[in-house]
Amino acid sequence: MRWLIEQALKKRVITYFITTLLFIGGAASFFSLGQLEDPPFSIKTAVVVTNYPGASPEEVELEVTDRLETAIQEMPQLKDMYSVSRAGNSYIRVDIKDQYWSAELPQIWDELRRKIGDAQKDLPPGAQESMVNDDFGFVYGFLLAITGDGFSNKELEDYAKIVQKELNLVNNIARVQLWGVQEKVIYLDISEKQLSEFRITPETFLYTMKNQNQVVNAGSVDNEQERFRIAPTGDFSNPSEIGELIISPHPSDIMTNAIHALKEKGNIENILTIMSKESEQFITLKDLATIRPGYREPPMTLMRYDGNPAIGIAIAGTEDSNIVSVGADLDQRIEEIMEKLPIGLQLHKIAWQSDLVEESVNGFLISLLQAIGIVILVLIIPSGLRMGLIIGIDLVLTILGTFIVMSIMDIALQRMSLGALIIALGMMVDNSIVVSDSIAVKIREGVDRTKAAVDAAMENAFPLFAATLVAVMTFYPIYASTASTGEYCASLFFVVATALLLSWAISLLLTPIKCVDMIPKPDPSTKSSTGEFQGPFFKMLRSILRAVIRVRFLTVAILGGMLVASILGFGFVTQLFFPDSSRPQLMVDIWTAEGTRIQDVAKNAAILEKEFISDDLVSSVSSFIGSGPPRFYLPVDSERQNQNYAQLIVNFNNFQDIDAFIAKYKSWVGDNVPDGMVRFRKYGVGPGDPWKFELRITGPGEADIESLRTLGNQIINIAESSPYGRDWRFDVMNPILKLVPEFNQKVGRLSLVSRPNMATATKRSYDGVQVGLYREGDSLYPIIARNTEYERDHLLLTFDNIQIRPDFATWTVPLAQVTTGLENKWEDSMIARWNRRREVAVQGEPAMGSTFPTLRSNVIDEIKKIKLPPGYELFWDGEYDSTKTSQDSLLPGLIPAGVIILLLLVLVFNEFKPVLIILMTIPFAIIGITCGLLVFNIPFGFMALLGGMSLVGMMNKNIIVLLDACNANYRDGLSRYDAIVEASVSRARPVFLAAGTTILGVVPLLPDIFWVAMAVTIMAGLAFGSLLTLICVPVFYSILYRLKKPGGES
Template sequence: MNAAIFSIKNKVITWMVIILMTLGGVISFSKLGQLEQPEFTIKLALVITAYPGASPEQVEEEVSLPLEDAIQQMQQVKLVKSMNSAGLSQIEVEVHSQYGKDRLPEVWNELRNKINDSLAQLPSGVQQPIIVDDFSDVFGYLMNLVGDDYSYQELEKYSDIIRRDLVLIDGVKKVSVMGAPQQQVVVEISQAKLSALGLDPSYIYQQLQNQNVVSNAGKMLIGSTRVRITPTGEFSQVEEMENLVISAPNSHALVYLGDIAKIYKTTSDSPQEIYHDKGQRALSIGVSLSPGVNVVDVSKAITNKMDELLAKRPIGMEINTVYNQGAIVEDTVSGFLINLAQSVAIVIVVLLIFMGAKAGILMGGVLLITILGTFIVMNQIGIQLQNISLGALIIALGMLVDNAIVVTEGIIIGIRRGHTRLHSAKKIVEQTQWPLFGATIIGILAFAPIGLSPDDTGEFCGSLFKVLLISLSISWFTAMTITPFFCYLLFKDGNNEHANDSDDATYQGVVFTVYRGILNIAMRFRKTTMLLIIGLLFSAIIGMGHVKQVFFPASNTPIFMVDVWLEEGSDVLFTDDFLRRIEKDIITQDATNPIGLENITTVIGQGAQRFMLSYQPEKGYSSYGQMIIEMDSLDSMDAYLPIISQHLRSEYPEAEYKVKRIENGPTPAAKVEARFYGDDPVVLRQLAAKASRVFNDEPAMENVRHNWRNQTLLLRPQFNLAQAKEAGISKQSLDSALLTNFNGQVIGTYREQSDLMPIIARAPKEERLNAESLAQLQVWSAENNTFVPVAQVISSLDSEWENPLIMRRDRKRVISVLGDPVLMSDETADSVLRKVRDKIEAIELPEGYELEWGGEYETSLDAQQSIGNSLPLGFLAMFLITVALFNSVRQSLVIWLNVPLALIGISFGLLALNAPFSFMAILGMLSLSGMIVKNGIVLVDQINTELDDGKPAYQAVYDSSVSRVRPVCMAALTTMLGMIPLLSDPFFLSMAVTIVFGLGFATVLTLIVLPVAYTLIFRISVPKFKPLNQ
């Protein structure tokens, strides 16, 4: 049965469907989860392997190489990168993008097996590799626990209370506390006293280990009960270590450890990371949420729990929120919903103006029902409200009424011609249901390359395709059922006495008169028309070459970051002091001349906890620090960015800086990156120096640096084998003495309730901080049972320069020269790359050396290729559906010839508004192809109807074009105007411009070019007379 007849004659069923869709949609909307960005799996793992005492070259060759070879055997692995520094190998493993979150645990298990299998190839002294695979954890609720008057231990104790309470909240996955330095027990042993007593340091260390150990003393059977035996003797307090007897064997003198050593508990003087909050000592508390939860609701629950905890906090401790994803998501979603409401209102107003009050209200109701129906399915399959899914709804808005416009227009025309409502509804649905179904499928397939892409692009933008699939499918259903039902209720039957199938009375008015005149000229001078269009198209292609190219625009969040690199080798505490000076400077600036500063969070030693998906924390460097600066508004931030960038470089020139905004998409290390591959570090540094000069000479670039950093000083005591043998000193003994004196050596573990602290033996401060004391350092000779000065076992003390970092990529050494466009300028990564590319590629490379471009160029190219790989199949499917609809290749070609014409409008719009061509613009172009083909299908279907009615071919093409003006223009107009609210959103700006201008130009040209192309391809001659209604 005809769908329209069924819905009209079964009113109860139709009303039930309407009510269920309305109520179900409202309820489902209230249950939808909310996120800032779609959930996304970061397909990275980090393999960290310590090799204490090894040089970067030894780490590279003895640890990284065998591990990289084992990892590279995995077919799932896309890329292996390693950073080799003194005593530490850090290997980053990136998996092919088609391995989603469900398959990653299996991949990481295989990685662990590969690493374990290769351990036998590693030299002795290499510690067990640690595999970190939880990079996808996003700590979207990030806080700082501040208390300058409290010790780190006291702050850590209170943070444990917070962690235990927060982890119990439904929807909280993990609570991480960072920034607390390692607690340790230090035993400072005086070299002079040791020498005077002739005590072997290793004997003292062994005594400590033997005393402070958990061992099994067994059980005693007493009657029928076995009673456990646990002798005392373990250290319950640090002070008890002073009473440890360390007299030499066979010595009658009692010597206590406290006699020769100072013993105390402290924090490590070389912590891995240090946190500040506006210059105050802080711990970072990050809360990661479970997948699929409503971020807004869980964040509110966290805030409520924190309010309870703050009421009980120690006086002087404060909690400052760095990033509350829930609050940001709530603002973002609210803004999007306002945009959505505005778009709906715009569409309805347009319909009311151009279709009349009844038709406008009718289609507005159908639009709302379609959106509510979409919410039902989104809730059922777990699609959340985030910027991509909400953007998809706004993109779909105009398209959602396309089918309803065609049906309503057909019914109105039928009624005007004197037919009944039922007859008009039946006829238009019979005529258009399959063409509209095919056009809807084509509109959906236009987004298939995104949604069906097996890689990261498909995962990130997958909800775009799913939402459009759901909403457009529902729109076809409501157009075939609910739309004719509403038309039947709102309109009256036509008057049969005045029935007239002529278009003369139906298509009157200024718009139709002007269009007829233009169409008549275009069709009569069709070759000239086509040449003119081809000229416009070539002009547009040339114009696209002048459009700014970006990958993803920056975020609207008023937070920016300042990366700071001091000279490689700088002590972490020196870096800490340097960052404190900058913090104080910025806070003073804000106090004297307010800049809109809200907060500064500083991390020294590595990046902060990942608080948003696009944030890439830096790996560990003692010379690195990062300031996360929150401003009160986007305007304040934009005004301050160039100021702080210039101020830092002029007032603190001893460091390298990168001032950057938060990005919406992937964030490479730099916008522009030139990689040089080769074997010789000297040659690689020479190539990097040449490339750096090119970058520095370009005024449009800043933040120029390379990732091998500066070379660092290395002290090389020349070990004299002959003298050492005579003195009974081994190299290991010398290394141990040097380590103990200058850094400290772990000699045991101290237990304090659940805390395990290393016991560190080292020299007093006055002995270990004096470089000149190295020669006077005493080394114990077990063979001669005495101390020997270091000067007796080394022939000289030399120094040399070494590479502190050796970078590798896919098992080859690589050095990356990095740079960025000048901040807050009109320059983009693409424009800067064009300026320096030829100069960089002109650098002569020795044999065996290669150049490769990375940065935004690489990430953008990867994303475009991932879509491009799916495009041919998607467009082929769309074309085949078009052929199947009309059983004609030539008619399909006529329709598809109009798709490239959108480029005329796109080029004009982007240039006129100075908008960049971004990844989102590519999505807009894909959606345009579906919209244009859909409009073409409506027009060609009408031509076939006119031909079937027996009209001459030329007249049929002409009349069909006139009759489709209103539905085609209305569909385009509703889509274009519905996009207006997105023009104020930087993330969707380029996509909105692409659709608005592309569809606008393409629609006008479609109504001209398609009829002209049709008459050319089908060789329809131009009659000598004018068309009947001209």
Template sequence: MSIASVAINNRVVTLVLTVVMLIAGLYIFNGMSRLEDPEFTIKDALIITPYNGASALEVEQEVTELLEKTVQQLGELDKVTSKSERGLSTITVTIKEQYNKETLPQVWNKLRQKIDDVKYYLPPGAGPSLVIDDYGDVYSIFMVVSGDGYSFKELKTYVNDLQQQLLLVNGVGKITTFGEKSEAIYIEFNRSRMAQLGISPEIVAAQLNGKGLVVDAGRAHVGSSSIAVSTTGGFTKVSDFEKLLITHDTKQFYLSDIAKVSRGYVSPSTQLINFDGKAGIGLGISTVSGGNTVDMGEAVLAKLSELESQRPAGIEFGYVSLQSEGVKEAISGFTSSLAEAVIIVIVVLLFFMGLRSGLLIGFVLILTIAGSFIFLAPMGVALERISLGALIIALGMLVDNAIVVVDGILIRMQKGESAESAAPRVVNQSAWPLLGATLIAILAFAAIGTSNDATGEYCRSLFQVVMVSLLLSWVTAVTITPLLCVMYLKAPKSTDKTSPYQGTFYTKYRGLLASSIRHRYLSSASIIGIFALSLWGFSFVQQNFFPSSTRAQFMVDFWLPQGTHIEETQKHAESVENYLGNLANVEHVTTTIGEGALRFLLTYQPQQSNSSYAQFLVDVDDYTVIKTLIPKIEVELLQKYPDALVYASPFELGTGTAGKIQARISGPDTDVLRETSDKVLEVFSKESNTKGVRTDWRNKQLYIEAVLAEEQANINGINRGMVAEAIKESFEGVTTGVYRENDLLLPIIIRANENERSDITNIENVQIWSPNAQKMIPLRQVVQSFETKFEDGLILRRNRERTITIFADPVTGTASELLATLKPQVEAIKIPPGYTLEWGGEYEDSSKAEKGLASSIPIFILSMILITIVIFNSLKQTLVIWLCVPLALIGVTAGMLATNQPFGFMALLGFLSLIGMLIKNAIVLVDEINLEQSQGKSLINSILDSGVSRLRPVAMAALTTALGMIPLIFDAFFVSMAVTIISGLMFATALTMIVLPIVYALIFKAENP
């Protein structure tokens, strides 16, 4: 008994299961997790190691090198990059692609253990090393709390209270602040007065520590009890510091006699944030792992509304990113596109198949989509751009199987057979070829589903959705579809039971097909010529990786010369902020100074800490204005700030890196690296179509070197460290303890008073304590000279090699076009022996993604060929089918050139899926030829009759797929894929219905018609 017979004979069970599947699918759909874009795991961790006082070179040689060597012992390591700067080592550890979010925590534990093991080998004064493994966390809500007339202390108090309340909200994972200003107790000495009194800062620091320390006074054994003992006398308020009695020799005086005590903010700040020109504190809120971003966002907004009455007057919230709203809008848009595509497909079916047949197939389509959610949800597939787009892509294929079954039943009914008899026979005839064709269509997407890289992870739901929905479409085609045909299809009223293919359209097609086969060699030569022309034309198609986002927000990166003080950067940033805020179509401007913002989007890559850097996140009322705003902003800001680097860019979709064009120069000597990179920089800068040309080493920085007079220093008992401490204490300040205030620990910083620390020219008169002379002496007595020099402020490495990266982006056109112009010029530069040139950026990202596909594509192509062989048990018929596959390129080339769309990664996926669609159609046609021959017809008549009989289902399958893709043409992410499939499928299907019979006639040597 056939599958269809079982379904028909047990119609109550079949119908009940159908209703259950429909209702369950719709119910599960409503509860599925929702995201704007699919998640992919950022496999990076940071190792931050301070080494105060060390130059970038010393940090590199003494800290970074040691830690990198340790990191390279990780078997899971993909690459290690590092940045060494004065006083700080930052190492980025990237893990191999095959490790996912489930296995990464174990890797990070191993990394921590290795870093912990090596801490004893760090130089004195270096460390401790901090491993940050949540670097890739995404804060789906990023807001700024500000308030006119409120101090940072008051803002911080409110934010801390708010943080405690929001942490209790269901779905909230972690809350992180950004741009907080920490407080400190400042003790500003009058060094001249201290010199007169003969007191050193160390004496004062020791007495401050003695009074501020928490010391264990032990326990007393009293009777049967053990009673703790504590002491008082610590600092309880700031004024207590002024009353601290300093004793030195026989002298006593209050701290207020020699120093000014104040409470203030730690200066300089390392990160600042403004929203629409108002300074504030950023608040990033992430969703718990596996949580629903929309539900969490709505819950947080509801909590904020509930707490509204407790918000002080004047406190404002500015939303930099509110993913829940963006996700709702995006999902609504995707769902609308899906609904539009379904309607388009059903309308096409109604038009070509008739009312009953069209409604029947339309119902099966909706059932298949709903049923797919039942299986997708347990697989962890969320509703997002890729998964919903995949459903739209699959729509046409989802009705293919049902169309073949319904069309076959209709044809038999037109010949006088009953639906009850026709349904099982049609399913028996076509079920297994259709299953094979379905598996082939699925395998066309399998390469992306099995790719381990970030791009594969990003697009994985595409394969999962196609696999589940297509398999389910086959199941519904051989079960519920024949049952519904039996229940609702009516026999045609016409009594002509000879042939249903007597219409003008079929007659003309048969004539064209017969003529083409008669002139098979000329026809074949023509097709080969057209194919060769398409190959040539494809060289003119633009190339890219992923398109820009349609997010109504863009970034402006603003770099002042390396070494610029953050307060100077802040002053310029506030001016730029004011300029941006006054531009037409700009709604809000968020400014981060000192580093990039929290990662509020998965594809956003925050800039690491740098005092000369500011970034502006600009919200506009319509994303279409971004294209005109970006060049305007870049030109006008560069005119106003000629020493700055200004680079504006939209957000990108998919994976990728900053700087679409990247040239990496690696080698041992910093001077040779800079000299070589300058040549590359010159090539990049001379090209008129480049912008944002820069290097990651940036300019050399000015520094002052105090040359110690060794003999005089020894006489006074002074060493290098003491000189460094005195200079730092005078100009920046030295932390000497902590002040406890409830749960706060405020650093106690001693430094020179403002007059003394604000004048660098007075450095030689800085007072330093001489242990041997027991008095303060000026630095000039122990320092031979103060020399002004330049140094590499940043030293970057890649896989333990010093590496300078030169960045650029195209002003117009694609990165691939710009790279084609720049690459030969750069590669013409003579690279010194021992140095290497590599290309990164979009070129590298695209190559890695394509390599990830290329490694598995041959396996799946071979599997598709084997399935074809199994279906027909014939090598010749398999060859006929696969010779038609290249024809897809003809339509793809024409479509890409006509629409001026680039052939990117998504277009490549579209092309792979196109192969599956074409083979599926070809299988239907070849299977029909076999059926016709089995009924005793001649080969040529079998070919002609099969072409005519399969014309409607094949054309319908192609038409529904192509028209169903129309909503994706308006989606920036899918447009290139949509154009690839629509143009490729329509051209290739039309050609297949002619070319496949020609090739079949050639290979099997059919007689002329």
């Protein structure tokens, strides 16, 4: 190392040339870095959906869900399963263990597909093929709404498809999808009377439609040297032509009527006459039915923008793209598209990731530049312009060098990587401060400039290297964490490690040459005759140190009392996993009772839309009815499809207006939307949970749902009595009524009527049955036969008169003839399971101004008093599980990090007492942290934890250098007492200088809601930690080395 330092000083041209390259390379790398709002992390969730039409929730659970879960649980990567069995549908959410990150997930999803594929043979007849969706975490960062005043739904969809095709052509676009498109169908409204009169069966419809509108291969023909393809006409060119279709009786219908006639008349000639007439019968479809092109009723999803019907256009960029550049290209293309669209048609931005990323990154860069400026200014004031420039240049070089490494490692500019630079700012300048201060002291003492530079760099090389590695290793547990937070914060560790190691290298190789060239020659007239550290400040500090050493045990007792008080006081600090995001958006969830029609849910949403749009704080309101919107923000899951659910995305002009908006409307929605539960939800940062309070009550495999719900009601009663919670509900919704025609097997057999015949008749009477397909371009639209509107509206009054047609028969039997009655019965609309056990989850949110830990601590004692039946358990999910998982996942990294840190400390000092001094001093930093969080009323969460880890690294570095200076003094002949006192005095200026630069350097982070907890932790902790370094270390040193008096030895 000495050789390198000497060569850097001797060959100045090469050194300055490398410095210039570092400047240029760093600047170029900065402009080539990608830009993101948040660091990417994998959503370790897939969804398995299986339709089983006609099956009850219990049948779906036992015959589909349970069999699929049995196959899935064989996967060793499985963490949790959550399933919902509804009538005709099975939904299974598969969560993979946190230790598997993005690169390993594709192989895991392939294995999941194989398991599900192998299980298909075990599914019952009638169950459709299972679909595995591993794109559950796919993010559409750009979300548009297309609206048009006076445009029909079809016209809106047609133009939306044009926009979709155009945007798909933009560079670095991975996917463009439409949301809220209604399924087109062609309804044939046919009365029961007409079907009976004309003796038309569903088989006749299917037979006729299939023959008429299918794609046919008519062959080809040669003509001399050419060959022509034969393409006959006759298919439908528009829906009106369907009415002209001649209904041809199915051969089985003709035979059935003949047999029926044989039974009645017994004359073969009459039978032949009937068969001949029926085969020649010409009936057009319009004679039987009203043909009505339209949309599937009821719709699956609906969308509105500012109260107007809309279609969503969700756009996703490629993974390796620069989101800001993608957004700029999209903006340009949208301007071109808008010029071609008809007047009245508008494209509206709901979420635009590039704008948020640009704002976020620019905000961080401004904070970083402010921090750098503050640091340099703080250095210049006490140290002079030249010394401030020396350290400031080192800081800029370190940051630029870090950009080069980030470019090589493909780390984008995002919340964590830029935050890491600010976190490491104080530690980065510390290396240069120590080296440059040591060089300046030696020069002022008259040592040759080059020798002073080399000696000062060498004296501090190993202690600073060890201290830097110790600081790096304090962040290692975050990187080693197997939880999603580890993946989210991985870039933080790499950036901090790079910046600190670069700062160490720069302080040894580049700082000495700048000090030699820039530090002025000492003025003999100003040189103190009493020594370097004999000014008033140093004399006062020396007196304080001797005083606290003299009453060392009293000092420890006072500090110990303060530590105990701070630990007790920490209990009054609110806890928070991750803070809210500063996105100027708000989610408003609407839950109505299970069984509510989607049209009524839309009416509730319209009430909120109208009120919210009129508020001056709001810029736009988008409604997604029947399902959550596409995932346009990675940490927020999109709600699965539910007819009784809607979500409003409210955009604001300013993020600060959201709290006032919630306070204004929280009670208003309860009065104006009495039929549903309305929840206001801010966007969070980092891995989060849909419900912060989520307590699952699990029972045996086939536990009674009502028993689970009864236990859940006890918990909700406790929770509702707490002032710290709100928005309580069950994940398993309320029971619903079903109509149960009691089928008479005996009469049914005599009438040739089966259960499927009855089911087909009741389905046709209202929802309709598909009898064919209409082809238009590249789309296929179902043709659905159903009863007339009048018959559908009065169906419940005439239910017994529904006409049931036996298989291949042209006569009908009324439903009342084959049933013993019609009953209304209650059924559980859904059956939820958690890890294969039936469950009911109590879900809720902390009240405004409260946090989940506060809410949980307020209700936990009463909840524990609930007596659970044998086999029933409580499982805390939501924020509790996420926090616990994240904290537990730090343990695997703490052990190797702790071992390496202890090893480094022992290597530096070659004895255990200095190591023990460090371990005894660090915990006292809690005093400053607790005071800071309580005074500023800041919750302690993951970001405060990061600040604490950063603080430990800074304090470790200061203590290591101080104790190393003490050992150097002792080797130079000073007594241990004088060695520790003089080391503390000589380190005071670098310690306070580093502390000042760090504390003031994080001031720009205070307005940021995400970083404020970390900034306060560092500021308060370091302010107190700097005093600890200069006072506690000498006190503990004097105790462990048994110092007796000034000049005395043990």
